Amino acid sequence: MPVSLSDIVASLPSDEAWGPPTTTNSLVDGVPYAPYSKGDKLGRMADWTTEGKDREGRGGGRHYNRNYKDQQVYGAGTSSLFAVQVAEDESSFSVVDNTRASTKTRGFGRGGATFIRGRGRGGRDQRGGRGTFQRVGARGAQQNTYYDNRGGRGGRGGRRFGGWKDYDKPQRNRDSSVNIKPDWQMLEEIDFNRLAKLNLETSTGEDIDSYGFLYYYDRSYDKPPVKNTERKLNVVDRAAYNVTTSQDPIIHELAEKDEATIFATDNILSMLMCAPRSVYSWDMVITRSGNKIFLDKRDGSSLDMVSVNENAADAPLEASEGNKDQINFPGALALEATFINHNFVNQTVIESENSKFEMQHENPFYNPSEETEALASKAYKYRRFDLSLEKDEDPLHLIVRTELDAVVKNNISGEDQFLVVKALNEFDHKAQGSGGALDWRTKLTSQRGAVVATEMKNNSCKLARWTVQSILARADVMKLGFVSRTTPKSNDRHVILGVVGYDPRKFAEQMNLNLNNGWGIVRTIIDMIRGMNKDGKYVLVKDPNKNLLRLYEVPAGTFEEEDEGPG
Secondary structure, three states: OOOOHHHHHHHOOOOOOOOOOOOOOOEEOOEEOOOOOOOOOEEEOOOOOOOOHHHEOOOOOEOOOOOHHHHOOOOOOOOOEOOOOOOOOHHHOOOOOOOOOOHHHEOOOOOOOOEOOOOOOOOHHHOOOOOOOOOOOOOHHHOOOOOOOOOOOOOHHHOOOOOHHHOOOOOOOOOOOOOOOOOOEEEEEEEHHHHOOOOOOOOOOEEEEEEEEEEEEOHHHHOOOOOOOOEEOOOOOOEOOOOOHHHOHHHHHHHHOOOOOEEEEHHHHHHHHOHHHOOOOOEEEEEEEOOEEEEEOOOOOHHHOOOOOOOOOOOOOOHHHOOOOHHHOHHHHHHHHHHHHHHHHHHOEEOOOOOEEEOOEOOOOOOOOOOOOOEOOEEEEEEEEEOOOOOOOOOOEEEEEEEEOEEEEOOOOOOEEEEEEEEEEEOOOOOOOOOOOOOHHHHOOOOHHHHHHHHHHHOHHHHHHHHHHHHHOOOOEEEEEEEEEOOOOOOOOEEEEEEEEEOHHHHHHHOOOOHHHHHHHHHHHHHHHHOOOOOEEEEEEEOOOOOEEEEEEEOOOOOHHHHHOOO
16 A cells, blocks of 8 residues: 555654754854854855865965964864855955055065055156165154065064165164263153144344455356366365354354344254254254353264265165275265365365455454464354244344355346355265265266256255255355265365356255244244253254154253363
């Protein structure tokens, strides 16, 4: 007798279910789960195709993977558990940008390669990373470049920037310009970002008095040199003075007459106004006596030296940083540049007692009975600037001693024009620290704009200081000489390749130099000193490895014992 399907169903046990028996091992409070490690991403609910993918190479062989330690946990290989398919795939989202950049903008650093994103043109600055990448502890914090510092040896934390040429570049660790002593009390720490936002409009200033004399400039240096004939830079010994503020007898007289509240020299003031551009450490001494404030420099201060390629992305290295070329150390280059500037000014003027421009008074620092050298062409103009604000009850004036180097007749009007004469120097355009400079001998005439633009980049602080000094002195023209070594391996013989004249105010615009920002920095520092409400001595120091200034209060006798000791 055939059995119907309904009889079979009716004969089945009613207390058992269809299918394999179930267990509670895979349930958490009755909810099914799959094991996973915290290194896994949430993905699909079930995926039978990804097992072992991370551990197998292209040929099916097993390779060691740096994430293998995370895959030893059961379920760690299933990297896409519990995924919900939505309109936009969430697996494409990542906190770190994992998309590959094009080969044109990719650095070739080994491990943790650096990529530039959103920089526009792929110019030469991006080819090896030398133009835009900065070292940690140097000026990297000022660059608006975003880095993708993904893992790998050497790249973790972004310690290695740039291309394959920079893989072994040492971290810069420069020394401070002055030894910070334990009894110095730090009062303020000022970041460059704060300084860059300051602004104070002031007048062009007024002349108080003038001293010294000026020789006329030799216009033959403005003509391009004849081929195969180079003008040598000669050693011209002349008496030139760079007396600090508090030792200037004229400034003492002006302070006693209460002509101003703040006193400084253009050398010191220009460094303070251009502080955000500085890389190397420097310091200045600030003395408050009653209501008078004097900005001074120490004997042998770095403010007296002319730096070389301070702002270059690949600045000259110290001996401790692997530089084996002694004449190209930063200190040796600074001495060479200072020597060049002193002689260049004296060589480019026509020394004639019959034709020179006399100021109102004689040079206040020259004593004919003691000096054996002739006096250099130099004029000192003491000028006053108003730094007052509307809220000030009393006016706040600053007197600065400015310097002029030469005078020249205007070709059209015939009037005398005052000059500030400076010299840029080339040591070796192929050497480390040259900052990608062009060969001046072949490019200065044909590509002068490119040469000057490179110098603006590599010597931004130095050129800004010279420009500020020219504007403070109300010079009509700033003459820039281009001086190169006769041979790259000798730093004591030089040739003059050319001289170019610039209007200091227009040159400041080309450099994006804002004098109102400089005056804002000066006023801010002065307000800090005035806020102490007591007489004292202070030292302002640029940190050697960070973009900030520190203001210290120091004992009254600081630096005086050091000056007297060796003598």
